[in-house]
Amino acid sequence: xxxxxxxxxxxxxxxxxxxxxxxxxxxxxxxxxxxxxxxxxxxxxxxxxxxxxxxxxxxxxxxxxxxxxxxxxxxxxxxxxxxxxxxxxxxxxxxxxxxxxxxxxxxxxxxxxxxxxxxxxxxxxxxxxxxxxxxxxxxxxxxxxxxxxxxxxxxxxxxxxxxxxxxxxxxxxxxxxxxxxxxxxxxxxxxxxxxxxxxxxxxxxxxxxxxxxxxxxxxxxxxxxxxxxxxxxxxxxxxxxxxxxxxxxxxxxxxxxxxxxxxxxxxxxxxxxxxxxxxxxxxxxxxxxxxxxxxxxxxxxxxxxxxxxxxxxxxxxxxxxxxxxxxxxxxxxxxxxxxxxxxxxxxxxxxxxxxxxxxxxxxxxxxxxxxxxxxxxxxxxxxxxxxxxxxxxxxxxxxxxxxxxxxxxxxxxxxxxxxxxxxxxxxxxxxxxxxxxxxxxxxxxxxxxxxxxxxxxxxxxxxxxxx
RNA sequence: GGUCCCAUCGUCUAGUGGCCUAGGACAUCGGCCUCUCACGCCGAAAACACGGGUUCGAGUCCCGUUGGGAUCACCA
Numbered sequence: 001x002x003x004x005x006x007x008x009x010x011x012x013x014x015x016x017x018x019x020x021x022x023x024x025x026x027x028x029x030x031x032x033x034x035x036x037x038x039x040x041x042x043x044x045x046x047x048x049x050x051x052x053x054x055x056x057x058x059x060x061x062x063x064x065x066x067x068x069x070x071x072x073x074x075x076x077x078x079x080x081x082x083x084x085x086x087x088x089x090x091x092x093x094x095x096x097x098x099x100x101x102x103x104x105x106x107x108x109x110x111x112x113x114x115x116x117x118x119x120x121x122x123x124x125x126x127x128x129x130x131x132x133x134x135x136x137x138x139x140x141x142x143x144x145x146x147x148x149x150x151x152x153x154x155x156x157x158x159x160x161x162x163x164x165x166x167x168x169x170x171x172x173x174x175x176x177x178x179x180x181x182x183x184x185x186x187x188x189x190x191x192x193x194x195x196x197x198x199x200x201x202x203x204x205x206x207x208x209x210x211x212x213x214x215x216x217x218x219x220x221x222x223x224x225x226x227x228x229x230x231x232x233x234x235x236x237x238x239x240x241x242x243x244x245x246x247x248x249x250x251x252x253x254x255x256x257x258x259x260x261x262x263x264x265x266x267x268x269x270x271x272x273x274x275x276x277x278x279x280x281x282x283x284x285x286x287x288x289x290x291x292x293x294x295x296x297x298x299x300x301x302x303x304x305x306x307x308x309x310x311x312x313x314x315x316x317x318x319x320x321x322x323x324x325x326x327x328x329x330x331x332x333x334x335x336x337x338x339x340x341x342x343x344x345x346x347x348x349x350x351x352x353x354x355x356x357x358x359x360x361x362x363x364x365x366x367x368x369x370x371x372x373x374x375x376x377x378x379x380x381x382x383x384x385x386x387x388x389x390x391x392x393x394x395x396x397x398x399x400x401x402x403x404x405x406x407x408x409x410x411x412x413x414x415x416x417x418x419x420x421x422x423x424x425x426x427x428x429x430x431x432x433x434x435x436x437x438x439x440x441x442x443x444x445x446x447x448x449x450x451x452x453x454x455x456x457x458x459x460x461x462x463x464x465x466x467x
Numbered sequence: 468g469g470u471c472c473c474a475u476c477g478u479c480u481a482g483u484g485g486c487c488u489a490g491g492a493c494a495u496c497g498g499c500c501u502c503u504c505a506c507g508c509c510g511a512a513a514a515c516a517c518g519g520g521u522u523c524g525a526g527u528c529c530c531g532u533u534g535g536g537a538u539c540a541c542c543a
Contacts, residue, residue: 011543046542103541110540119469120539138541156472165470165539173541180543204471204538227473227536234535262479265492269480272491291480293473294536301479301493311506349505359504409502424502436504 004036005193008062008069009184011043012054015245016061018297019199019229019237022263026226027197028067029264029285039191040072043184045177047077061246065256066278071191076183083178086186086216087139087171095215096171098137099126121167139172141182141212149207154224154287156200161207169208181205185212193221197287200225224287227267227294237297249302253325253353255313258306266295275308307351315343318356325357331364339363342446345438359437363446366454368433370462378426378435384463386423387430389416391456400449402441409441430459 008024010016016024031038040062044050059073090096101122110120122140131137144163151159171182178186188196203225213220231241243249249259261276268290270276276284310318319340326333333339342363343356350356362368370379393412397404413420428437431452437443444452 009543013543043543049542107540114468114539116468121469151471159471161471167539170541175541177541179541184543199537200472201537202543205543225472230536232478236536266479272481274479274492291473295480296478298478298493304493307506346505348507351505420502422502428503434503438504440502 002192002194004031004034004195005039005191006031006036006195006197007039007041007072007188007191007193008067009041009043009187009198010058011046011049012051012058013046013049014054015057015247017237017244018246018259018263019244020058021061021065021067021246021259022229022266023198023226024062024067025065025260025263026224026268026285026287026290027195028069029281030195030197030287031070032282033285036194037070038068039074039193040069041074041187041191042072042076043180044075044077045180045183047175047177050077057245057247064247064250065260074187074191076178076187079183079187080176080178082190083172083183083186084176087178087182090141090171090215091139094142096139096141097127098131098133099140099168099170100131100134100137101125102136119165121165122169124168127168136174138170138174140168141171141208141215143168143208143211149210151203151206151210151223153203153206154195154222155227155290155292156203156225159203163207163211166208166211171212181208182212185209185216188221189213189216189218195222195224197224197226200227224290226290227292229266230294230296232296234294234296241297242299244297253355253357254302254306255309255321255353258302258309261309262302262305266297267291275305303351310350310353310356311347313347315340315347318343318347318353322353322357322360325353326360326364329357329361331357331361333364338446345442345446349438362432362434362437366451366458368455370429370433371435374425374429374435378429379463379466380426383423383426384460386416386418387426387456387460387463390423390427391453391460394449394452394456397449400445400452402445405441405444431455 006027008027010020010024028038030036042055042058044055055073062069087096091098106122109123113120126140127142143166147163149161149163149166151161153159169181170179172178206223206225210220229237231237233241237244243252246259250256257278260278260281264276264281264285265274268285270284270289319336322339322343323333323336342360346356346359350359390412393408394405397408409420424440425435428435428440431437431440431443431447
C-alpha cells in the first residue's frame with residue numbers, strides 16, 4: 001500500500017486566514033489519521049505578490065494552531081528547473097506550444113466574447129503556427145478539443161467536464177515562471193501527493209490538471225474539494241466580516257484548541273459531538289463526513305468554544321498565556337504562582353484571555369479607585385461600622401481559607417442580624433474597586449490576609465472621610 | 468452570460484427509504500441557582516426552499532424550478 005501524502009500549499013500573499021487554516025488542518029488531520037506525510041509547500045510563482053513576511057505569517061499561524069509538517073516548506077520559486085524540464089518535454093512531444101498573442105489583445109478578445117455572450121476562452125490562434133520561443137512568448141498546453149474529463153471527488157462525487165469547455169491554458173509565462181495549474185501538478189507528482197484536499201473553488205481547475213497528469217503519463221491523485229467558508233451575508237469571507245486572520249484571534253485572546261475545534265466542526269461532523277480534542281480529531285477525522293455545502297463563519301460559536309477551553313485549561317498554562325495581555329494593561333507580574341492561583345477565579349467568567357486579563361487588575365493593585373456610581377449606591381452611612389467589625393472578625397481568623405471565611409461571615413451575619421447581601425457589594429467595592437468580580441471568598445483566599453486587611457483599612461478610612 | 472458546485476431551525480449540523488411527532492450544538496427567550504458578574508442546570512421558540520415524479524412509504528432516490536456560491540487571468 002502506498003503511503004498517504006497530503007500537502008498544504010498556500011501562496012504567500014497575505015496572512016493565514018481561517019479558510020486556509022481549515023484546509024491545512026484537514027490535510028494535516030488526514031495525514032495524521034492514516035500515518036501519512038504532511039507536506040508544506042509555498043506557492044510563490046507570483047513574484048509580484050509574494051512576500052517573505054507573508055510566508056512567515058503563515059508559518060506562525062500554523063505554528064500557533066499546532067499544525068506541524070513532515071516535509072518542507074518547499075518553495076516553488078526554487079524548483080524552476082524541475083518545471084522547465086517538464087515544459088521542455090511537453091513541447092518536444094508536441095503537447096505544448098509557444099504562443100505570441102499579446103495579453104492586451106487576449107484581454108480584448110475575452111471581453112468581446114463575454115459581451116456577446118460567447119465563451120471567453122482562448123481561440124487557439126497560435127496552436128498550429130509553430131512559433132519559436134521568443135522574449136514575449138508563453139507556453140500553452142495543447143488540450144484535447146473533444147471528449148470529457150471526469151473528476152472523481154471524495155466529497156463531491158463524480159463531476160463530468162466537456163473538454164470543449166476547456167482551452168489551451170498557459171503553463172509558462174513569458175518571464176519563464178510556471179503558472180499555478182502547471183506548477184501544482186508537477187509538484188504534486190514529484191512529491192507523490194496521494195490526496196489533494198483543497199477548497200472547492202479549485203474544482204473547476206481540476207479537469208485541466210487531470211489533463212496535464214494524463215499528458216505526462218502520471219497517475220492522478222485522489223481529490224477532495226471541501227466547501228468554502230462564507231461570511232454572515234453568504235459572500236466570500238473577508239475582512240468586512242470581522243477578523244479572518246488566524247493570528248488575529250490569538251491576539252484577541254483565543255486558544256488554539258478552540259480555533260481548531262471550531263474549524264473542524266465547520267463542514268465536518270461526527271454525529272452529535274461538538275467538543276473534540278486534538279487527539280480525538282486525529283482519531284475521528286474522515287473525508288466521508290465532510291459536508292458538501294458552504295458554511296458560514298460563526299464567531300459566536302467560536303467564542304463559546306473558547307470559553308469552554310478556558311474553563312478546561314490548566315491554570316498554570318493559562319497564567320503563562322495571560323501574561324502578555326496583563327502587560328498590555330501595564331501590569332507586571334512578579335509572582336507567577338500568585339497569578340496562577342488567581343486564574344481559577346476568572347476561568348468560568350472569561351470567554352477570552354483578554355477578558356480574563358481585564359478582570360484581574362485588582363489582584364495586583366492595592367490602591368484601588370472605587371467606581372463612582374457604586375460609591376453612592378453602596379457606601380451608605382452604616383457601612384463603615386460594619387466594615388470595622390468585619391475587619392476585626394477577619395483578623396481573628398487562624399486560616400484564610402474560603403470555607404473558614406464563609407463560615408465566619410455566616411456566623412457574623414446571624415449574630416448581627418444582617419443579610420450578607422447587604423455587605424457583599426460594599427465589601428467587593430473595597431476589595432476590588434468594582435461591582436463585578438469573582439466570588440468574595442475565593443477572591444479573598446487568593447488575596448490573602450495581608451492584602452485584605454490593608455484594603456479594608458483603606459476602605460474604612462475612605463468611608464470615614466465621607467461622613 | 469457559459470460551465471461547475473450546493474440546498475434540514477437565524478447559524479453549524481445529525482439524518483444514508485419506514486427508528487422523524489425531524490435529534491444535538493451556538494445564538495435568542497423564559498425559569499432555577501446566587502454575594503455581583505459569570506458558570507451551571509431546567510424549559511421554550513425555531514428547519515426538511517418550491518413543484519413534479521419513483522415507491523406501499525421520501526428529509527432521504529430522480530427530474531425541473533428557484534435561490535445561493537465558485538470559476539472563466541502571463542492570480543493562486
